Amino acid sequence: MDTGTHIVMGISLGGLAMADPAVVSNPITMTAVVSGVIIGSLAPDIDTVLKLRDNAVYIRHHRGATHSIPAVLLWPLLIAGGLYFFFPEANLLHLWLWSFLAVFLHVFVDIFNSYGTQALRPISNRWIALGVINTFDPIIFGAHVLALIIWAFGANPVWTISMLYIAMLFYYLARFALQAAIKHAVLNTIPGATNVFVAPTMRFFHWRIAADTDRHHFVGRAYGRTINIYDKFMKKEMPENNLMQAAMKDKNIAAFISFSPLYRWEINEYGEVFEVRLIDLRYRSNDYYPFVAVVHLDKDYNIINSYTGWIFSEDKLRKKLDFSHN
Template identity: 60%
Template sequence: MDTGTHIVMGLALAGISTLDPVVAESSAATTSVMIGVVVGSQIPDIDTILKLKNNAVYIRNHRGITHSIPAVLLWPIALTALIYPFFPETNLLHLWLWTFLAVFLHVFVDIFNAYGTQALRPFSSKWVALGVINTFDPYIFGIHIIGLIIWAFGANPGYTFIYIYGLLIAYYFLRFRARHKVYKEIKTMIPDATEIIIAPTMKFSQWRIAVMNKHQFFVGRAENNQVQILDQFNRVPVPETPVLNAAKKDKNLSAFLSFSPVYRWEIDEYDEYYEVRFIDLRYRSNDYYPFVAVVQLDPQFNIITSYTGWIFSEEKLRKKLEIIPN
């Protein structure tokens, strides 16, 4: 989920913690647990700071080790160790339990996004992405805001958010049901599909679709359970050529390939350099594919410059590459 949603979910969990008699028995216990819950609901995303280094490092590591099984166990211990000295009269066990719940909830809800997490590390490095909830879901965020407003007007926060979370559980079931209907429709249209990726959008009834069979890629969208194929591409294996072999050694392209399961590739040859471009097919938006990796190499196959990330115009891409377009 996005940062804003994690924040409001942390506040909601802080409200629910007031139902714990041990937490409610003293102001020190209440304050310490609320700090632990709010910080714990954010701490797995500390790896966002990697974006300051470069996109390649960020793509390779975001929602990786910080969302793993060891991290889910260690974050609450570390936060409890930091908070407890300031509130020695609080109950240590309950402080740890609520902080652990906040960290676990953060990682758990991220699994439902299309981006996913490596939540099974160290047992598996596979990305767990159920593709049911958009990274920012206005319904989930909105109902949390309503709950916080009700709390501000004096309602019991614990019972308020218990009721809201009951509604959210029902909402998640509805999202699974809606996604399954889209999946069935795709299987009817493309019965020989070998992989189907269905990504949610901010709109309840709209989904992005990327499908592959042995010979083709299909890119489309679904709205109200109606599937529309917008683009089709032949699947062309990446050949073993000097240009491509050299490009694959680039850190940006390597990061892209570690993250993207469905892509096509292009090579352009200019007078002074080659340009290799890999295009992720999962994020089609307004007839454009914004998530790419581009590598430029000189005639001797030395890397000149490269980029991976989100680009919504060719002009911005050229600026990132710092190459005057031909």
């Protein structure tokens, strides 16, 4: 989920903590616990700073180690221990328990996005991405904000947040049901479809779709159970020549492949420069595929420059690569 949603989830969890007698009976514990659940709701995303290094590192590691089983156990210890230093009269056990719940909830809700997490690491490095909730879901965010407003106007926080969580449970179930219906519709629309990808958008009934057959890639949108195919690409085996082997050694290409399960490739030649481009088919937007990996190589197959990430125009991509076709 996005940072704003994690924040309102953390504050809401603080309201639910008022059901704990150890919290409501001690103002210091209450202050520490509310602080702990807010910090715990944000802590796993500290790996966002990796983006300051480069996109390849960020793509490979965001929601990786910081969302793993050891991290879920370690974050609450660090948070509770740090807050206990400032609030030594707080109930340390309950401070740890609520901090743990906040961290766990953060990692748990992230698995419902298309990006997913490595939540089972180190048992498994597989990315768990259920793809039923958009990274920012206005209904989830709005429901939390509404609940917090009702609480602010004097409603019982425990009952208010409990009703919120029950409503969210039914909302998530509805999203799973709709995703399943869309996948069924895709299979009916594209006979022989495999590797079907159905991803949410910010609109409840609007979903991105992509799928393979033996010979083609298909990309489109679903509006409810109505499937519209926008693009159809012939599948091509990636060549095993010296150019492609050199390109595959680039860190940006490797990061892209580790993240994207459904992409096509292009090789272009511009004067003395070869361009190898991998294009993720899952995120078509306004007739453009913004998530790419591009590497430029010279005639001796030495890497000149490369990039992976979200780019919404060719001009911006050229600026990132500091390269011109002219």
